[in-house]
Amino acid sequence: MKINNKKRVSYHVGVQLVVLALLLLSISVLRYLGYTYFIGIFFLTAFLVLVYGFLKNQFIFEYENSGQVISIKSYRWISSGKKFPVFEMPQKKIVRIEIQERTFRKYLIILFSNSSGKVLRRNIDITFCSEDEIQLLFEDIANNLVKEKSGTYFL
Known part of the structure; x- marks a missing residue:
């Protein structure tokens, strides 16, 4: 019998990478438009997604x-x-x-x-x-x- 969580971990990591890309894109658009107050919130959210991904779904x-x-x-x-x-x-x-x-x-x-x-x-x-x-x-x-x-x- 074989048991593994490779598909689930790969799916979660892929979703986290897409969310990070969207957050970083939002940060660059907000910076371009001059909304400097919201950049901190998006940057903190991106950092929290990175930390969550590092701690939670990294081991196969x-x-x-x-x-x-x-x-x-x-x-x-x-x-x-x-x-x-x-x-x-x-x-x-x-x-x-x-x-x-x-x-x-x-x-x-x-x-x-x-x-x-x-x-x-x-x-x-x-x-x-x-x-x-x-x-x-x-x-x-x-x-x-x-x-x-x-x-x-x-x-």
């Missing part, structure tokens, strides 16, 4: 489950598609997963066992994923967790 998240290995990649929209694995692990090593919400961030927390049997924790930022994508991600990983001998999931 990709999840892939090939049946044996779970792979999660995250990269910036501007990075020209350079993908860096954030997490790659065989399914049988994953012990527990949970989703934790903090102030303005959401994290997928994965507990997994290493080769010596020690349980390690990995926090993966999933803030830029929609609720549907987060639900699909959680369900897919949870369905593939290793079962205990009693037959219940180790969640």
Whole structure:
């Protein structure tokens, strides 16, 4: 199963670029016409759109489950598609997963066992994923967790 937010992030970035272009065009027209008081308002609005775009919709998240290995990649929209694995692990090593919400961030927390049997924790930022994508991600990983001998999931 594959889950990614590439189309949604690309759409949002495109809309933000169009809004920025319109705001900058408005600033130049207002400056040409001599309305210097309104330039500050349009400049502040353009700056806020830039900050919002930088903070909100910049990361593309990709999840892939090939049946044996779970792979999660995250990269910036501007990075020209350079993908860096954030997490790659065989399914049988994953012990527990949970989703934790903090102030303005959401994290997928994965507990997994290493080769010596020690349980390690990995926090993966999933803030830029929609609720549907987060639900699909959680369900897919949870369905593939290793079962205990009693037959219940180790969640």
